[in-house]
Amino acid sequence: MSCVSFDVQKIREDFPILKRKVNGHSLVYLDNAATSQKPQAVIDCMVDYYSNYNANIHRGVHTLSQEATDAYEVARKKIQNHFGITHPEEVIFTSGTTHAINLVANGFSSFLKKGDEVLVSAMEHHSNIVPWQMLCERTGATLKVIPMNETGELVMEDFEKLLSESTKLVFVNHVSNALGTINPIEEIIIKAHKVGAAVLIDGAQSCAHIKPNLNALDVDFYVTSAHKMCGPTGVGMLYGKKEWLEKLPPYQGGGEMIKEVTFEKTTYAGLPHKFEAGTPNIAGGIAFGAAIDYLNEIGFKEITAYEDGLLSYATLELLKIEGLKIYGTSKNKTSVISFNLDGIHPYDVGTIVDKLGIAVRTGHHCAQPIMDYYKIPGTVRASFSFYNTKEEVDKLVEAVKRAKMMLS
Known part of the structure; x- marks a missing residue:
């Protein structure tokens, strides 16, 4: 499958769980670093x-x-x-x-x-x-x-x-x-x-x-x-x-x-x-x-190219939120964004975005020495896969804005 034919909507059809609702909203699954979803073939x-x-x-x-x-x-x-x-x-x-x-x-x-x-x-x-x-x-x-x-x-x-x-x-x-x-x-x-x-x-x-x-x-x-x-x-x-x-x-x-x-x-x-x-x-x-x-069958070059695009898009959109800081800004990254809102505990952010059907991870991610280095209790982590979309990134951004408004 070439980049030209990379059809994320067609790929999403392979994953039955992506059709479900969470708290009345379509599931936006952004916890892929914890575990990925499974295609019907598996x-x-x-x-x-x-x-x-x-x-x-x-x-x-x-x-x-x-x-x-x-x-x-x-x-x-x-x-x-x-x-x-x-x-x-x-x-x-x-x-x-x-x-x-x-x-x-x-x-x-x-x-x-x-x-x-x-x-x-x-x-x-x-x-x-x-x-x-x-x-x-x-x-x-x-x-x-x-x-x-x-x-x-x-x-x-x-x-x-x-x-x-x-x-x-x-x-x-x-x-x-x-x-x-x-x-x-x-x-x-x-x-x-x-x-x-x-x-x-x-x-x-x-x-x-x-x-x-x-x-x-x-x-x-x-x-x-x-x-x-x-x-x-x-x-x-x-x-x-x-x-x-x-x-x-x-x-x-x-x-x-x-x-x-x-x-x-x-x-x-x-x-x-x-x-x-x-x-x-x-x-x-x-x-x-x-x-x-x-x-x-999808192809790792295609997966990498698509996920890099998602990572760039999500990084740019999230950084537009005032008071949001991203941890881990290496030029050589996979599709993971760890962030915090100034003065707001990551657990509280995670709880609110979950109410909107968005699954992210909060806490120290079993990497407590990293959090100690940054002197923070943890982060909100959004981790993307090749079956995620820019529309889902937009939903995340709006949910984080809503959490900031409610918790500030």
């Missing part, structure tokens, strides 16, 4: 699995099990191809980004010691802070923070100063969920590798907007969730270089991840099964593949 995929071939995978010789296994492994292959991954066994299905991060953090407990250093950025989601804090507490390693500046960009000069031979791990989000900033991950990966550090990139916020080629990036680990890219909740992906995944110990013990079990000793299965203990979210994994198909 919904149908899950219904089809449960209706026609529901069975456990990798364990049965009967027809339903074989059909389910084939569909699940086809989805793994779709993920591999989409992300430019060399080997299918480098794709580990997880319950989401948080699970994937914790899997890696747990594994590195075997490798770190006192005196080692772990770097995270100042704009991380809590799920990319807390696991590393826990890791450092277990191992005696030190957690250091790459600072950010007023525009919501990482201070790369300080990052270079923090790097040393003691740096073993670097963890940075590809895109900030609170600010929309696209971080310079290519530069971060290259510089971290020069000191021998491994790099994990949190792609939860990027993958709905950007199609990364993980082989070209030469990243050691990359994690994401399906539910932010039009897929179902409860499923995600850990990509890890094969040599790293083979070194890491299993995260969970149970069925599927074993080769042979006796009461004296257990040997583990090869990749990817070593990290996929128990019955997975089979329907979710298959539908993750369907979501990737759907997004690629």
Whole structure:
């Protein structure tokens, strides 16, 4: 689909939830950074699995099990191809980004010691802070923070100063969920590798907007969730270089991840099964593949171009409101706008715009250190997807004006 043929109204027809009313108003869904809506193709995929071939995978010789296994492994292959991954066994299905991060953090407990250093950025989601804090507490390693500046960009000069031979791990989000900033991950990966550090990139916020080629990036680990890219909740992906995944110990013990079990000793299965203990979210994994198909049918160049236009339009219109401040003004952004009205709590703004059928997120967005940096309790966050429209932006602007009038 080319930019010329990008028909947002036609695309909106694919999303049944966009037809509903909220508080008597047509739904304006602008909380896509929290979770995206699901097209009918993804919904149908899950219904089809449960209706026609529901069975456990990798364990049965009967027809339903074989059909389910084939569909699940086809989805793994779709993920591999989409992300430019060399080997299918480098794709580990997880319950989401948080699970994937914790899997890696747990594994590195075997490798770190006192005196080692772990770097995270100042704009991380809590799920990319807390696991590393826990890791450092277990191992005696030190957690250091790459600072950010007023525009919501990482201070790369300080990052270079923090790097040393003691740096073993670097963890940075590809895109900030609170600010929309696209971080310079290519530069971060290259510089971290020069000191021998491994790099994990949190792609939860990027993958709905950007199609990364993980082989070209030469990243050691990359994690994401399906539910932010039009897929179902409860499923995600850990990509890890094969040599790293083979070194890491299993995260969970149970069925599927074993080769042979006796009461004296257990040997583990090869990749990817070593990290996929128990019955997975089979329907979710298959539908993750369907979501990737759907997004690629539209085209990521088209999605990016359209969303960039929405972001520019919304930024210009919101800044016309006196007393409105936007946090995160990096030139390199995805379609997220975090803002506040002077003297008004973001929760109050969110409550009023919800009465008008508009869904935005308020609070610290699980990124409390960012809010502490700006010395604010939180923000109102409007996050746009390719199925949003300029007319919806206009409704948001009018709702914010109304909230300002009522609360001032």
